[in-house]
Amino acid sequence: MTNKEILSGNEAFARGAHEAGVRVASAYPGTPSTEILENIVRYPEIDASWAPNEKVALEVAIGASFGGGRALACMKHVGVNVAADPLFTLSYTGVGGGLALIVADDPEMHSSQDEQDSRNYARFAKVPMLEPADSQECLDFTRLAFELSEQFDTPVMLRSCTRISHGKSIVQPGEPVSGLPEPKLVKNPAKLVMLPGNARVRHPLVEERTVKLSQYGDTAAINSMELRSTEIGIICAGVTWQYVREALPEASTLKLGMVWPLPEKLIRDFAAKIKRLFVVEELDPFIEEQVKAMGIAVTGKEIISRCGELSPGRIREAFSKIGLAEAIHELPLQQTMSLPPRPPNMCPGCPHRGVFYELNRLKAYVTGDIGCYTLGFMPPLNAMDTCVCMGASISNASGIVRVLPPEEQRKVVAVIGDSTFLHTGINSLMEMAWNKSPATVIILDNRITAMTGRQENPASGFTLNSDVAPEVNIPELCRTLGIRYVQVLDPYDLEATHAALQEEMNRPEPSVLITNRPCCLIKGADRFEKGAVLEVDQGNCTGCKACLRIGCPAIEWKPDSENKKGKAFIDANLCTGCTVCQQLCKFNAIGRKK
Amino acid sequence: MSSAITNILLVGVGGQGILLASEILSEAFMLAGYDVKKSEIHGMSQRGGSVVSHVRFGTQVFSPVVPEGEGDIMFGFELLETSRYLSLLRPGATVVVNDFKILPPAVLLGQAVYPEGLADSIRTAFPDTLLVDGQRLAIEAGDLRAANTALLGAVSKRLAITDDIWRQALEKMVPRKALEINLMAFQMGRDLKG
Numbered sequence: 006m007t008n009k010e011i012l013s014g015n016e017a018f019a020r021g022a023h024e025a026g027v028r029v030a031s032a033y034p035g036t037p038s039t040e041i042l043e044n045i046v047r048y049p050e051i052d053a054s055w056a057p058n059e060k061v062a063l064e065v066a067i068g069a070s071f072g073g074g075r076a077l078a079c080m081k082h083v084g085v086n087v088a089a090d091p092l093f094t095l096s097y098t099g100v101g102g103g104l105a106l107i108v109a110d111d112p113e114m115h116s117s118q119d120e121q122d123s124r125n126y127a128r129f130a131k132v133p134m135l136e137p138a139d140s141q142e143c144l145d146f147t148r149l150a151f152e153l154s155e156q157f158d159t160p161v162m163l164r165s166c167t168r169i170s171h172g173k174s175i176v177q178p179g180e181p182v183s184g185l186p187e188p189k190l191v192k193n194p195a196k197l198v199m200l201p202g203n204a205r206v207r208h209p210l211v212e213e214r215t216v217k218l219s220q221y222g223d224t225a226a227i228n229s230m231e232l233r234s235t236e237i238g239i240i241c242a243g244v245t246w247q248y249v250r251e252a253l254p255e256a257s258t259l260k261l262g263m264v265w266p267l268p269e270k271l272i273r274d275f276a277a278k279i280k281r282l283f284v285v286e287e288l289d290p291f292i293e294e295q296v297k298a299m300g301i302a303v304t305g306k307e308i309i310s311r312c313g314e315l316s317p318g319r320i321r322e323a324f325s326k327i328g329l330a331e332a333i334h335e336l337p338l339q340q341t342m343s344l345p346p347r348p349p350n351m352c353p354g355c356p357h358r359g360v361f362y363e364l365n366r367l368k369a370y371v372t373g374d375i376g377c378y379t380l381g382f383m384p385p386l387n388a389m390d391t392c393v394c395m396g397a398s399i400s401n402a403s404g405i406v407r408v409l410p411p412e413e414q415r416k417v418v419a420v421i422g423d424s425t426f427l428h429t430g431i432n433s434l435m436e437m438a439w440n441k442s443p444a445t446v447i448i449l450d451n452r453i454t455a456m457t458g459r460q461e462n463p464a465s466g467f468t469l470n471s472d473v474a475p476e477v478n479i480p481e482l483c484r485t486l487g488i489r490y491v492q493v494l495d496p497y498d499l500e501a502t503h504a505a506l507q508e509e510m511n512r513p514e515p516s517v518l519i520t521n522r523p524c525c526l527i528k529g530a531d532r533f534e535k536g537a538v539l540e541v542d543q544g545n546c547t548g549c550k551a552c553l554r555i556g557c558p559a560i561e562w563k564p565d566s567e568n569k570k571g572k573a574f575i576d577a578n579l580c581t582g583c584t585v586c587q588q589l590c591k592f593n594a595i596g597r598k599k
Numbered sequence: 600m601s602s603a604i605t606n607i608l609l610v611g612v613g614g615q616g617i618l619l620a621s622e623i624l625s626e627a628f629m630l631a632g633y634d635v636k637k638s639e640i641h642g643m644s645q646r647g648g649s650v651v652s653h654v655r656f657g658t659q660v661f662s663p664v665v666p667e668g669e670g671d672i673m674f675g676f677e678l679l680e681t682s683r684y685l686s687l688l689r690p691g692a693t694v695v696v697n698d699f700k701i702l703p704p705a706v707l708l709g710q711a712v713y714p715e716g717l718a719d720s721i722r723t724a725f726p727d728t729l730l731v732d733g734q735r736l737a738i739e740a741g742d743l744r745a746a747n748t749a750l751l752g753a754v755s756k757r758l759a760i761t762d763d764i765w766r767q768a769l770e771k772m773v774p775r776k777a778l779e780i781n782l783m784a785f786q787m788g789r790d791l792k793g
């Protein structure tokens with residue numbers, strides 16, 4: 006038997022996939038789900054790869070499942086929006102080899118644009134959903150998900166969240182399953198071709214399946230009733246169960262390992278044993294509303310917020326307000342000083358920085374997108390005006406120009422990263438070219454998916470396993486989509502960037518600018534190379550602060566006590582020699598470090 | 600209720616090696632036979648933002664996050680970030696803090712000042728505060744990047760874990776070629792007085 010290990014939820018999901026005999030795993034990165042696939046790479050028997058987006062990832066997994074292999078897809082919560090189309094129909098077709106979809110929610114929006122609750126997708130798509138409460142359960146539930154998938158002929162969703170995926174706890178790994186059937190082609194069009202006639206046959210089976218799964222849940226070990234004091238009983242699941250156990254150690258709990266469909270009989274049994282029943286759940290009143298619909302009296306969102314993460318403290322506070330827990334003692338230290346905040350920032354040498362500096366100078370109206378470059382919104386760059394979802398920058402620009410007078414149309418610039426462009430931006434650019442929207446698009450091609458921790462993408466030249474791969478030629482692709490004006494530019498050259506932007510903004514026709522500097526965190530041949538480190542000549546520095554306007558973390562302003570103007574300094578450990586600050590200095594004060 | 604659990608918070612700035620330090624800590628507690636849980640937010644934090652990692656150990660640990668006001672030990676990699684999260688600690692908690700400043704954006708731009716006297720104010724609120732020059736120890740050990748393990752060495756004295764277990768945890772978690780320097784930095788931190 007293998008030794009115990011401390012694993013993150015994501016590492017444990019990967020281990021679970023290995024033990025379950027998964028053949029194919031596909032995903033698109035997204036915090037906090039990204040490391041599942043990155044860890045699956047250590048199990049060479051699994052064919053694991055990044056897909057350009059979540060819809061494609063799920064469809065790759067569906068194909069592998071139809072071929073008879075066990076298949077896994079992983080994504081963050083908003084990824085399911087993109088993958089929803091295949092998901093809903095997959096619910097009708099059912100599976101060949103077992104199929105699991107791991108979705109990682111982000112209550113509190115630590116790194117997301119919304120905190121949608123993916124349990125709603127399970128009910129909406131009529132697909133069972135398991136919710137692990139620690140890393141051991143991430144492993145065990147992944148194994149179980151594949152068994153249930155094959156037993157009930159259904160995809161199974163596994164719901165994680167930031168605290169589960171990025172939390173670590175002790176895991177006892179198990180032995181991989183053996184004796185799974187060999188994948189092969191089996192024709193079954195009545196089940197797999199979802200035309201109306203076939204789908205009408207499948208839908209009632211899906212409804213029956215839900216009833217059977219609910220009955221399974223009544224006795225399944227993953228739904229467990231723990232009776233302690235019968236004064237208070239709490240229905241909860243996942244990491245929230247951990248918080249409840251800590252905040253209210255005396256309370257009885259019904260811990261649900263399967264959060265959809267709910268085990269109605271078990272819930273009724275539990276309710277009958279308890280004086281006051283509660284549901285404690287993060288985000289939506291998902292369990293609570295269903296318990297209420299069973300006609301059972303229960304308290305939930307009356308005392309627990311629908312917004313943000315829970316914690317033992319928040320739960321104890323909610324119960325102390327209704328007199329069911331001791332009040333929390335005063336915190337020992339109230340912060341009296343106001344401390345300067347420390348928001349994330351683009352790295353020193355980031356190729357995105359100069360582009361936003363010039364967009365700001367040109368007073369562009371920037372329809373933004375999601376990636377490291379969204380930080381261009383922050384001061385002092387202040388050069389982003391909208392950001393909705395991946396790919397939206399281009400289509401938002403295309404739409405906004407249609408309501409604007411020509412002199413305002415010129416100001417509209419869409420900014421999008423390479424990974425995001427390939428994810429869903431392509432469709433938007435197709436639309437822009439097709440319908441001749443006179444906006445400018447900048448593709449910030451830093452040759453990597455930087456935001457989520459530097460994953461390869463279809464234009465980066467490598468696969469998940471670091472194998473050399475064909476590279477999408479982004480300029481040619483844009484031309485093929487019908488864009489007549491496509492220019493590649495060096496974002497470290499401010500003058501050229503300014504000129505190109507001005508030229509394309511003035512053009513009453515769609516055009517695309519593509520930057521060509523790699524992310525400064527990717528190393529290796531043909532990728533980022535550090536330039537000569539720069540320094541400020543203190544004799545020449547006049548303290549004009551021009552170099553501060555790019556917000557580079559390597560440049561520090563030190564006020565000078567004698568002459569109030571102060572001077573700039575460059576931190577040689579941080580400077581990458583990108584020269585953007587040097588180009589801003591009119592007094593020749595910035596040069597190579599001697 | 601949580602008296603059987605020890606709550607450690609590691610705070611600082613993205614890129615300071617906080618995650619590795621918390622991995623080594625967790626590994627050591629597991630090797631010592633405890634239940635361990637650890638939680639942190641990494642996403643935006645990689646880009647120079649503030650980072651908090653929670654490590655909890657005891658006979659049985661439920662929540663992966665330290666309840667507010669119940670932190671027993673604060674392991675601070677940077678003065679401002681240490682000050683920012685002091686409210687997570689219980690009265691009388693221990694603070695081991697790196698005597699080191701990383702200026703946040705507004706300070707770099709000259710729009711805000713880095714507060715003076717943070718070490719003193721931390722010590723006033725938490726008398727059991729140890730100020731460590733992690734950077735100096737790391738340079739003495741041979742590599743500035745080992746500052747996190749030097750600090751970990753200083754923290755290690757407050758925890759009932761044997762030399763042998765610390766060594767095993769470091770050997771497991773630190774990349775081979777950096778191991779020797781990190782073991783040395785750890786020992787220098789561990790040998791500090793106070």
Ligand SMILES: Cc1ncc(C[n+]2csc(CCOP(=O)(O)OP(=O)(O)O)c2C)c(N)n1
Pocket residue numbers: 033034035036059081083084087375376377378395421422423424425426449451453454455456457
């Ligand atoms: C539908 C969806 N999937 C995944 C994510 C997570 N995510 C945010 S930005 C991003 C990609 C950023 O890469 P790129 O566009 O190349 O910009 P960079 O960060 O490299 O500047 C990803 C995967 C998301 N926000 N939405």
